Amino acid sequence: MSGSAAWCTRGILNLDKPAGITSRQAVNQLQARCGKARVGHAGTLDPLATGVLLMGIGQGTRLISDLQRLPKTYQATFLLGHSSETEDIEGEVVRHPAAREPGRNELEAAAQQFVGRIAQRPPRFSALKVSGRRAYDLARAGQTFELSERWVDVYRIKLLRYEYPELELEIDCGSGTYVRSLGRDLASACGTHAVMSQLRRLAIGPFEVGHAVAWDALIDQRFDLSFAVQPIELAVAGRPREILSEPDLIRVQQGQAVAIETQSDASSLFAFDASGRLRAEIGQRPTGLWHPLRVFPLTESAAAKSTDTASRNHAT
Numbered sequence: 001m002s003g004s005a006a007w008c009t010r011g012i013l014n015l016d017k018p019a020g021i022t023s024r025q026a027v028n029q030l031q032a033r034c035g036k037a038r039v040g041h042a043g044t045l046d047p048l049a050t051g052v053l054l055m056g057i058g059q060g061t062r063l064i065s066d067l068q069r070l071p072k073t074y075q076a077t078f079l080l081g082h083s084s085e086t087e088d089i090e091g092e093v094v095r096h097p098a099a100r101e102p103g104r105n106e107l108e109a110a111a112q113q114f115v116g117r118i119a120q121r122p123p124r125f126s127a128l129k130v131s132g133r134r135a136y137d138l139a140r141a142g143q144t145f146e147l148s149e150r151w152v153d154v155y156r157i158k159l160l161r162y163e164y165p166e167l168e169l170e171i172d173c174g175s176g177t178y179v180r181s182l183g184r185d186l187a188s189a190c191g192t193h194a195v196m197s198q199l200r201r202l203a204i205g206p207f208e209v210g211h212a213v214a215w216d217a218l219i220d221q222r223f224d225l226s227f228a229v230q231p232i233e234l235a236v237a238g239r240p241r242e243i244l245s246e247p248d249l250i251r252v253q254q255g256q257a258v259a260i261e262t263q264s265d266a267s268s269l270f271a272f273d274a275s276g277r278l279r280a281e282i283g284q285r286p287t288g289l290w291h292p293l294r295v296f297p298l299t300e301s302a303a304a305k306s307t308d309t310a311s312r313n314h315a316t
Contacts, residue, residue, distance in 0.1 A: 008037040009058040011229035016212035017053040042067035051201030063235040070205030078183040083193040087180040102190035119149040240266035257289035
């Protein structure tokens with residue numbers, strides 16, 4: 001597949017990642033289909049996990065941070081009465097025969113303690129950095145360190161199935177939430193332990209696993225991925241936006257500030273054209289003019305030039 005194909009310049013691919021495949025391997029496979037076009041993923045899924053893995057292509061890579069901020073839905077299975085250093089079955093699992101067996105009602109009640117904005121201690125085996133090094137590298141080296149609690153958002157926890165020791169939950173949460181740590185803390189609140197045995201990401205914002213591309217299709221050179229690539233506009237669904245005239249859009253993409261009328265009180269807006277295509281993100285200056293923050297040219301060939309111009313304009 002040629003890197004000059006239209007779908008390689010401006011899109012988002014929703015992949016149903018299988019177990020045993022790393023997020024980096026998925027990016028590499030898509031990169032092989034896109035030639036020189038840029039590719040990046042929006043939120044790592046561990047090899048154990050399956051489900052929605054979003055990958056930006058071409059202009060879509062500029063929206064990686066926006067995709068990462070979208071709410072997520074997970075289906076997770078935990079083994080109660082078990083523990084491991086990694087908080088999942090990837091580590092050495094220890095069974096605790098004397099662990100208590102909480103009741104379903106107790107688990108459902110305890111789960112509500114973790115709905116809302118909560119302080120969560122990330123797992124030691126995580127990609128977070130400690131003094132410039134990944135936490136999992138320090139943990140594997142047996143070094144002593146502490147990870148500070150972080151505020152995360154959990155919108156909903158639903159108990160799907162409970163047959164001790166297996167507990168299956170569906171979780172809606174915000175960016176940065178560690179599902180395995182949520183299971184750890186829920187079990188602790190019920191006086192026991194837990195390790196995560198399965199994790200499936202069902203959705204990221206409007207991107208659902210039911211509409212995701214299978215791994216076999218990604219690696220099959222005969223499969224036309226153009227039918228599967230989603231528009232980049234989905235990445236900013238629900239965000240403040242404004243439709244600009246084509247002359248204003250051209251000025252913005254050349255790095256120039258423009259005067260617009262808007263009813264929004266947001267400090268930044270996503271600028272669309274009359275055809276509903278995302279063309280730029282603009283921010284308001286104290287003068288009242290709006291200047292480019294990010295630009296999304298309709299052709300990849302114009303991207304570098306537009307970005308350089310916008311960057312120089314923003315720096316001044």
